[in-house]
Amino acid sequence: MTLKVELVIIGDELLEGRIRDLNGPYLARVAHREGAKLARMTILSDNIDELVQGLKEAQERSDLVITSGGLGPTSDDRAKEALSLLTGQAPIVNQDALRIVKQHYARIHREWSPGLNNYHLIPSGAIPLENAQGLAPGFLLRGHHKSLMMLPGVPREFKAMIDQHFLLELTRLDPLISKQNSLTIRTFGMPEEKIFNELMPGLWTKLEQFGKLSSLPQVMGVDLVLTPWTKVDYLDWVENVRNFVLSTPLNKLIWQWGEQELAQFIVELLSARGANVSFAESCTGGLVSSMITDIPGSSRVFPGSLICYDNKVKEQDLLVPQEILDLHGAVSLECAEAMAIGAKNHFQTDFVLALSGIAGPGGGSDKKPVGTLALAWISPKGSGSEMFKFHGNRLDLKQRFATRALFKLLEQLL
Ligand code: ATP
Ligand code: MG
Numbered sequence: 451m452t453l454k455v456e457l458v459i460i461g462d463e464l465l466e467g468r469i470r471d472l473n474g475p476y477l478a479r480v481a482h483r484e485g486a487k488l489a490r491m492t493i494l495s496d497n498i499d500e501l502v503q504g505l506k507e508a509q510e511r512s513d514l515v516i517t518s519g520g521l522g523p524t525s526d527d528r529a530k531e532a533l534s535l536l537t538g539q540a541p542i543v544n545q546d547a548l549r550i551v552k553q554h555y556a557r558i559h560r561e562w563s564p565g566l567n568n569y570h571l572i573p574s575g576a577i578p579l580e581n582a583q584g585l586a587p588g589f590l591l592r593g594h595h596k597s598l599m600m601l602p603g604v605p606r607e608f609k610a611m612i613d614q615h616f617l618l619e620l621t622r623l624d625p626l627i628s629k630q631n632s633l634t635i636r637t638f639g640m641p642e643e644k645i646f647n648e649l650m651p652g653l654w655t656k657l658e659q660f661g662k663l664s665s666l667p668q669v670m671g672v673d674l675v676l677t678p679w680t681k682v683d684y685l686d687w688v689e690n691v692r693n694f695v696l697s698t699p700l701n702k703l704i705w706q707w708g709e710q711e712l713a714q715f716i717v718e719l720l721s722a723r724g725a726n727v728s729f730a731e732s733c734t735g736g737l738v739s740s741m742i743t744d745i746p747g748s749s750r751v752f753p754g755s756l757i758c759y760d761n762k763v764k765e766q767d768l769l770v771p772q773e774i775l776d777l778h779g780a781v782s783l784e785c786a787e788a789m790a791i792g793a794k795n796h797f798q799t800d801f802v803l804a805l806s807g808i809a810g811p812g813g814g815s816d817k818k819p820v821g822t823l824a825l826a827w828i829s830p831k832g833s834g835s836e837m838f839k840f841h842g843n844r845l846d847l848k849q850r851f852a853t854r855a856l857f858k859l860l861e862q863l864l
Contacts, residue, residue, distance in 0.1 A: 453624045454489045455481050456512035458504060460519035460529055461603060462496050472605040473518040480612055485630040486514075486620055496520060501532040505598070509536075513596055513623055516616070519603025521586045523567035529600050533591065534573045541571035547578035547587055554585045583610040590619065597623060630677060631684045632661075633691055637703040638671035638857055645672060649699050656698075660691050669853045671705070705860060712856050713741040719863045720751035720801075725830075727859060728797035729755040730768055730789040730804035732780065733823070737852040738805065753797050758789065768792025781806050781818050783835040786826035790835075794828050801862060802828040803855045809847045823851045829862035 457477050463469050474491045481488040489512055494504040501520075508515045520529035534541055551569040555562035564570065572578055572589050579588040579599070584607035591598040597619050601611045620627055637645070642665045646654050657663045661678040678687055695701060706715055720727060729738045739755040742748050756767055761780055764770040770788040778784040789804035803825065810820030821842065826835035836858075840850045 452487045453514065453620065453627060454512040455486045455514045455516065455620075456489055456508050457491045458508050458515060458517045459491065459493045459603075460496065460501065460517060461493070462526070464493050465495055473603065473608045476605070476609055477516060477612055477616075480616060481620075483630060483632075484617055484620055485627050486624075496526045496528050498528050498532060498535070501528055502535045505532055505536055509593075509596065509598060514619060515596075515598045516612075517598070517600045518608050521588060521600060521602045523569070523586070530568075530572065530589075533576070533589075533598070533600065537573055537575065537591070539573040539575055541568065542574050543570055544572045544574075544576075544578055547572050547589075550578050550580050550587045551585070554581060554587070558585075579611060579615050581607055581611055582614060583607045588615070590615070595623065628681065632675050632677040633688055633707070634709045635674040635676070635695065635700075635704055636668075636671065636706040636708070637674065637700065638705050639703050640672070642667055642672045645700065645703070649703075653698065653700065656694070657691075660687070660694070669849050670857060671703075705857075705864075711745075712853065712860065714745050716856060716860055716863065717742060717745040717748050717751055719860075721747065723863070725800040725863075726751045726753060727801040727803070728753060728793050728799040729855070730793040730802070731755055731757050732759055732764070732789070732805060733807040733809045734805050734848050734852045734855075735759060737848050738803070738855050741852060741856065753799060756793055756796065764789060764792075768796070779818070781808055781822055781824050783824050783826065783837060786824040787833070787835050790826040790828050790833065800830055801859060803859055805851055805855050807847070807851050809844045809851070811844060821847055823854065825851075825855055825858060827858055827862060829859075831862055 457474055459471055459474060464471055478488045492504060494501055517529055520527045530541060548570040551562050569586050576589040576591045579590055581587055581602060584602055584604060586602055588599065588601040588611050599615065599619060601608050640649060654663060657676060661676045664675045666673040666675060676691060731738055736757045742752050758764045758768050761775050764780065765772055768789050769792045770785060774784045774788050786804045786806050789806060790802050793804060794802045805823060805825055807823035808814050808818060808820050814820035821840040823838040823840065825838065827833060838854055840847055842850060
């Protein structure tokens with residue numbers, strides 16, 4: 451029997467579209483990895499009656515119910531109240547909760563007092579849970595082969611508490627649960643329908659002989675995730691999958707066997723080579739640099755970039771000749787190449803990429819429609835430039851331009 455896990459996300463702000471849920475995807479990933487089944491995610495409002503009803507139904511359906519949100523000090527935080535109504539147990543002072551809350555406040559050099567909030571009160575029978583990233587404790591209610599774990603909504607806190615408490619409860623409920631190791635094959639350069647219908651019809655069936663297959667399109671490229679059907683020796687299994695895949699035409703599309711983000715992968719490759727990169731960014735407004743600097747340790751491989759949105763900046767800071775701009779326009783191979791040379795002279799990095807494109811919605815023409823990107827690069831392998839055309843709205847296009855540039859960098863690194 452697979453243990454059923456269910457997530458109840460609480461908050462009017464989610465139902466009103468003011469924030470986007472980040473906790474569901476995190477729990478889903480962790481649960482899947484640990485071999486449990488996340489059977490359902492529900493979003494409930496802060497309304498107390500709906501909350502009580504929703505929790506009751508979730509508990510009836512599932513073995514482990516996790517809730518997210520509504521644990522804070524304000525009057526819209528009703529999770530604890532809902533639990534009290536559900537169990538018929540009023541919140542009472544809990545000595546463990548008291549100790550945990552005092553510790554949480556001590557961590558930020560403040561002293562907790564009962565006037566601040568009711569974090570020390572929990573429904574009798576519940577167990578308080580430490581919150582390594584916040585102030586409000588979570589709590590756990592254990593029933594016969596069932597548990598309810600109430601966690602804060604702030605994603606940083608929710609994540610830390612899942613990491614600390616979820617697996618323990620999972621293995622308590624099902625001591626035989628075992629990790630579900632998947633293999634992610636990250637590909638680039640071909641949409642999924644082409645991979646499975648043209649490149650190699652029959653690939654899907656062949657891969658499914660090794661395990662359950664999911665095909666996940668990314669901003670650019672497709673991730674193929676394979677999970678063994680049954681318990682296997684993982685390393686042997688990976689070896690078999692690899693041997694098969696390497697003998698197929700899919701081989702030439704693979705850029706990574708694993709789950710690292712592209713920017714992370716690139717930063718590690720650069721780091722390992724002791725090399726660095728800089729960018730001259732026009733249409734992406736710094737997005738490529740932002741993706742790189744999202745990665746801890748990127749300072750070892752990234753001294754900086756020039757954002758040259760206006761043509762004057764291209765001329766003044768990157769020394770793009772005015773004739774190029776007049777003759778070819780900013781979105782041209784000539785301009786991108788000149789921008790790359792300007793950035794190379796400025797930063798003296800091993801790799802340089804320059805991007806100039808039209809993110810729209812205005813500014814396109816028949817010859818250079820919205821979605822056109824001029825990309826130029828200089829690397830130890832040589833220099834080059836290429837025009838690309840993409841579709842999408844302004845923000846999609848910025849993402850695609852930036853991702854395309856990073857894939858070009860990856861190609862130069864491999
Ligand atoms: P707090 O002590 O901050 O009140 P809480 O546990 O009561 O924490 P909420 O009040 O539900 O949690 O949410 C606090 C903030 O956390 C929200 O304003 C929102 O910014 C963020 N947040 C809550 N739930 C989610 C979620 N599911 N996904 C993303 N962000 C969330
Ligand atoms: Mg709150």
